[in-house]
Amino acid sequence: MLRSAVPSAVSIRTLVNNPSSKSGEAFRxxxxxxxxxxxxxxxxxxxAIKVELINKLSEVGLKTVEATSYVxxxxVPQMGDHDNVITQIKKYPGVAYPVLVPNLAGLKNALQNENVKEIAVFGAASEGFSKKNINCSIEEGFNRIKEVTEEALKNNLRVRGxxxxxxxxxxxxxxxPSVVADLTxxxxxxxxxxVSLGDTIGAGGAGSVGRLLDEVSKAAPLEKLAVHFHDTYGQALSNVLVAINRGIRVADSSIAGLGGCPYAVGATGNLATEDLVYMLHDLGFNTGINLPKLIQTSEWICAQMGRNNASRASIALLSKKKKL
Incomplete structure (x- = not known):
């Protein structure tokens, strides 16, 4: 497949300097x-808490809510209740509930549950991480992904990478970046x-993310790409903005900034959904998400887990509300 040309500097500048071009535009x-x-x-x-969390996330207007993992x-003991979770959640119209599937064995288990309609497959762009995470080389990992994807498609499941x-x-x-482009x-x-491009340890900044997307955009249409940033160095939101200015309109995030890579020193978790939505709404994008209800859900799950909220938008808006 011939790779398309990198978006011109003129087109990128037009997007950056014309915020009104984003007014009402959809962002997932x-x-x-x-x-x-x-x-x-x-x-x-x-x-029961996982099920209620997913239901609450559906109710705020999110259209894709990852439900669980068939590992x-x-x-991964935390995901051992995958069948119960995907079975018990409410299925809201127009909302997708993908489940992560690591291999053919996981797919076989997922296919036994009629509630599974979409799966996610994953591979790494580095040999070290691939061997540590899934105990195989990049090539072996992607051969497995091919097998899983082909079987899933035969069974009418959608597949996200x-x-x-x-x-x-x-x-x-x-x-x-060329390795990531080839794998995409x-x-x-x-x-x-x-394909969601994951900065797993949150090391990226505007420069490195821009160079990555310039290379990957030669290999794949922008409408086929999503981004997934961790906030280890506090760069996640600015990295999403770089992706937006390249033309990408899908980003992954986690309520209250939950999560984070266990292999990343000093990792502070995923980009908080509330922070992402706050920025997107300020830019004029239409997400379909009710931010106040999202923040209520964020506070609820943090209370259930006995942890602090990592979302700056949640903390600021809740503090403002308490002062009024």
């Missing part, structure tokens, strides 16, 4: 809190409808 927020946000929590979260409970460590790896250092192209050729 993919909520990953119930899966990516909870999977590394050491304290077990009851199934072995031996490796993830690529981890797109900026840097805790073991191998910086990731080459592969996932799309397998049949993934979209």
């Amino acid at each position: 927020v993919v909520e990953v809190g119930a899966r990516d946000g909870l999977q590394n929590e050491k304290k077990m979260v009851p199934t 072995s409970p031996k490796w 993830y690529i981890s460590t797109v900026i840097a790896c805790p073991y191998d250092g910086k990731t080459k 192209e592969k996932l799309l050729s397998f049949g993934c409808y979209e």
Whole structure:
């Protein structure tokens, strides 16, 4: 496949300097809190709380809410109730509830549950992370993804792809953008409808993210791309803005900033959904999300888990409300 030209500097400047061009434009927020946000929590979260969280997230207007992960409970105990979660949640019209599937065994289990309509597959852009995370090389990992994707499509499931460590790896250092571009192209050729580019350890900034997207946009249409940033260095929102200015209109985030890569030193979690939505609404995008209800949900889940809220927007708006 021939790679398309990088968006011109003129077109990018036009988007940046013309905020009105975003007024009313749709932007899809993919909520990953119930899966990516909870999977590394050491304290077990009851199934009933997970189900209520997903229902609340659906009610605020999110159109994609990752529900759970079909991984072995031996490796990720927090996701051991995957069948109960996907079965018990309310299925809101127009809302997708993808589940993460690591291999054919996971897919086989997922296919036994008629509530599973969409899956997510994942691979890494660095050898070190791939071997640490899924115990195989990049090539072996993507061969598995191809098998899973082909089987899922045969069973009429939608498939979303993830690529981890797109900026840097805790073991191998910086990731080459060309490697990410090639892997993105592969996932799309397998049949993934979209590829989410994950800065797993939150090392990226505006410069490195811009260089990455310039390279990946040669390999894949912008409408097939999403971004997934962790906020380790406080750069997640600015990185999303870089993606927006390149033409990307999908971003992953986690309620209250839940989650974070266990391999990232000093990791503070995912980009908080409330912070992302606050910025998107300020830019004029239409997300379909009720921000006040989202913040109420954020406070609720933090209270249930006995943890502090990592969303700056939630903290600021709740403090303002208390003063009134």
